[in-house]
Amino acid sequence: MSEITYRDALNLALKEEMRRDPSVVVWGEDVALYEGSFKVSRGLLAEFGGERVLDTPISENTIVGVAVGAAMGGVRPVAELMTVNFALLAMDQIIDHMTKIRYMFGGQVNLPMVIRAPGGGGSQLAAQHSQSLETFFMHAPGMHVAYPATPADAKGLLKTAIRDNNPVMFLEHELLYNSKGEVPDDPEFLVPFGKCDVKREGKDVTIVAYARMTVLALQAADELAKENIACEVVDLRTLAPLDAETFVVSVKKTGRAVVVEECWRTCGLGAEIATRIYDGCFDLLRAPVRRVSGLDVPMPYSRKLEKLCIPQVADIVAAVKETLAAKY
Amino acid sequence: MKETSLRAILPDHELVRMYEQMVLCREFEESCAEQYTKGHITGFLHLYSGQEAVAVGSTHALHKDDFILSAYREHAQAIVRGAEPRRVMAELFGKATGICKGKGGSMHLFDPELAFMGGYAIVGGQFPIAVGLAFASKFRKEGRIAACFFGDGAVNQGTFHESLNWARLWELPVLFVCENNAYGIGTSVERSSALADIHKRTCGYDIPSVRVDGMDVMAVHAAVKWGAEWVREQSRPYLIEALTYRFRGHSMADPGKYRAAAEVELWKSRDPLPAFAIRLIEEGIVTQAELGAIKQEAIAVVQQAVTFAEESPWPEDGAVWEDVYV
Ligand SMILES: Cc1ncc(C[n+]2csc(CCOP(=O)(O)OP(=O)(O)O)c2C)c(N)n1
Ligand SMILES: [Mg+2]
Numbered sequence: 001m002s003e004i005t006y007r008d009a010l011n012l013a014l015k016e017e018m019r020r021d022p023s024v025v026v027w028g029e030d031v032a033l034y035e036g037s038f039k040v041s042r043g044l045l046a047e048f049g050g051e052r053v054l055d056t057p058i059s060e061n062t063i064v065g066v067a068v069g070a071a072m073g074g075v076r077p078v079a080e081l082m083t084v085n086f087a088l089l090a091m092d093q094i095i096d097h098m099t100k101i102r103y104m105f106g107g108q109v110n111l112p113m114v115i116r117a118p119g120g121g122g123s124q125l126a127a128q129h130s131q132s133l134e135t136f137f138m139h140a141p142g143m144h145v146a147y148p149a150t151p152a153d154a155k156g157l158l159k160t161a162i163r164d165n166n167p168v169m170f171l172e173h174e175l176l177y178n179s180k181g182e183v184p185d186d187p188e189f190l191v192p193f194g195k196c197d198v199k200r201e202g203k204d205v206t207i208v209a210y211a212r213m214t215v216l217a218l219q220a221a222d223e224l225a226k227e228n229i230a231c232e233v234v235d236l237r238t239l240a241p242l243d244a245e246t247f248v249v250s251v252k253k254t255g256r257a258v259v260v261e262e263c264w265r266t267c268g269l270g271a272e273i274a275t276r277i278y279d280g281c282f283d284l285l286r287a288p289v290r291r292v293s294g295l296d297v298p299m300p301y302s303r304k305l306e307k308l309c310i311p312q313v314a315d316i317v318a319a320v321k322e323t324l325a326a327k328y
Numbered sequence: 329m330k331e332t333s334l335r336a337i338l339p340d341h342e343l344v345r346m347y348e349q350m351v352l353c354r355e356f357e358e359s360c361a362e363q364y365t366k367g368h369i370t371g372f373l374h375l376y377s378g379q380e381a382v383a384v385g386s387t388h389a390l391h392k393d394d395f396i397l398s399a400y401r402e403h404a405q406a407i408v409r410g411a412e413p414r415r416v417m418a419e420l421f422g423k424a425t426g427i428c429k430g431k432g433g434s435m436h437l438f439d440p441e442l443a444f445m446g447g448y449a450i451v452g453g454q455f456p457i458a459v460g461l462a463f464a465s466k467f468r469k470e471g472r473i474a475a476c477f478f479g480d481g482a483v484n485q486g487t488f489h490e491s492l493n494w495a496r497l498w499e500l501p502v503l504f505v506c507e508n509n510a511y512g513i514g515t516s517v518e519r520s521s522a523l524a525d526i527h528k529r530t531c532g533y534d535i536p537s538v539r540v541d542g543m544d545v546m547a548v549h550a551a552v553k554w555g556a557e558w559v560r561e562q563s564r565p566y567l568i569e570a571l572t573y574r575f576r577g578h579s580m581a582d583p584g585k586y587r588a589a590a591e592v593e594l595w596k597s598r599d600p601l602p603a604f605a606i607r608l609i610e611e612g613i614v615t616q617a618e619l620g621a622i623k624q625e626a627i628a629v630v631q632q633a634v635t636f637a638e639e640s641p642w643p644e645d646g647a648v649w650e651d652v653y654v
Contacts, residue, residue, distance in 0.1 A: 029512075029513070029515070030513050030514050030515055033514060033515070033519075033586060034513060034514030034515070034586060037513065055515055055519060055520070056520075057481075057484035057520045057521065058451050058452070058481045058482065058484050058485060058512055058520070059484045059485060059486070061486060062486075085450070086450070088450075089450070089452075089485075123370070123371060124370040124371035124422070124433065125371050125372055125449075126371060126431075126432060126433045126435060126436055126449065127431075127432075127436070128435070128436075128448070128449040128450050128453075129372070129435075129449055295648065295649075296652075297648060297649060297652050298652070300430070300431040300643075300647075300648060301371060301419075301422055301430060301431055301432055301433030301434075301436070302422030302423070302426075302430035302431065302433070302642065302643050303370055303422055304422065304430075304642040304643060304645075305422075305430065305431070305643055305645070305647060305648045308645060308648050309648065
């Protein structure tokens, strides 16, 4: 075990997988010489050279499309989108091509590729640079979607993503890059897809979250513990495949659930999770499922307004208390 | 070749005004850097220092109601077009008195009264919008053109190529102005474009183009003057590539280590401000003392802008729900 940052955990995952498998290549805007705008690809060019670590033009749709072609041709590309916001320019290759090719060609071809994309809000980057688009990817069948909350999960999930023979959308939270945690050194340490992680056990209420929202949920759980409220925090880790079983089992125990999502509430992933909970244990619920969500507005720049748009620890605490107060 | 005298091109007061604006923009940007360091300005901050000749030379060659669009390095474009420095600064502080009520920030300035139709942070996002504005002008027979500013990195987006083709096909009055500052973040033009001569990339769309020294405000002015009138008369697109340089990193977060010190120094020796000042003095349009006064005035305006921004109120919480829909 070593205590390292989320950024370094991702960097290590890339290096280990590139050492293990010579068909893994990395490309994206400013990933090679500049070592990534968030420095996740630090040292890659030096170690693996310009044949495997490549800078691209600012052409997102083509960054993804070329990865699709390369994957079809036997390479394992890890393509970085500088931020997830620019995935919107690549939605054609992501949704129209990457997620459909295997199915529409009758399963004759696999696309073992990863798209890495940092995202989320909270740094006053305004409407075009602060988006939480996770639901957009979850919505489309044909790709896996991972979104780690801790350095250990970041490393283990990225390694699994690179070894996966399905296309993977690998989301990273910009505000987590500097967060630290214990990470196994074992190069065979993998975190499976489709398995939630119960990050904290508790009997009173289940909080379902992912990525930075998990970190906030754990802080909220700490605060609530002071008032003798025991929260169980379930971290999704992968949004697709979605492990409903784990959170449904938890809600069966607690009878109450709060879902925390950074994305817009309308048609956000919280709606899907609430539905899965209703499907799985409606009869055992003691209160309606509550959602703590991003506000349904484009992100404002002003930090005073921005704060209102992103779930805060206090919002989670309040939602848990409201859930507990509900009498049905 | 002997240079034409400045006076033969523009009246004294306009030449002086251009210089004043270049100095104001430089002071404004340097003050922004300071306010960012103090934590008053947050988010991304991309400064324009070094590129002033492009915004000033271009804006003075356009009609006041011609549309201007730009990317996220657009404070100077907005200010030269007439945006009040204090309201731009307030925007950067996220205050309610900002030009976009604090909702846009540094990358998203906008003022339709000035026909300043926005700063866009998605590289290449402004191209089709410029084409659409040109369409509106032609459709409504307004005689306005759309001047679309963008970086060297933006020319590899599909929207650039699609918009060039479209503007030519529909015969729309768009003036494309590439501010080639040699880098898109840490990647040089040579490392991102198969054909580094950006102006030549219009060949495939039958659009004429020219390359100009973007450190020379009068060269930019001449090119834009000619180009804008051609675009207006022909109702067809034209492209100008201005060779320029940003003196700072890509944004405040970028130390800019990918550029050799000698390269930066070479470009700084071509700083468009002193270069223009020397010509103004040589031709007796301003005195050394007046140059000093211009700088003092710019510093004062910027200081007032900072004070205004500091003293302005934050937006009300309720503002978060406003402006989503009409
Ligand atoms: C679609 C998109 N991709 C990537 C980015 C990240 N990004 C911001 S600025 C930039 C470089 C743009 O360079 P250039 O067009 O030359 O403009 P300059 O910054 O030099 O003025 C990049 C890659 C973005 N904002 N939008
Ligand atoms: Mg550039």
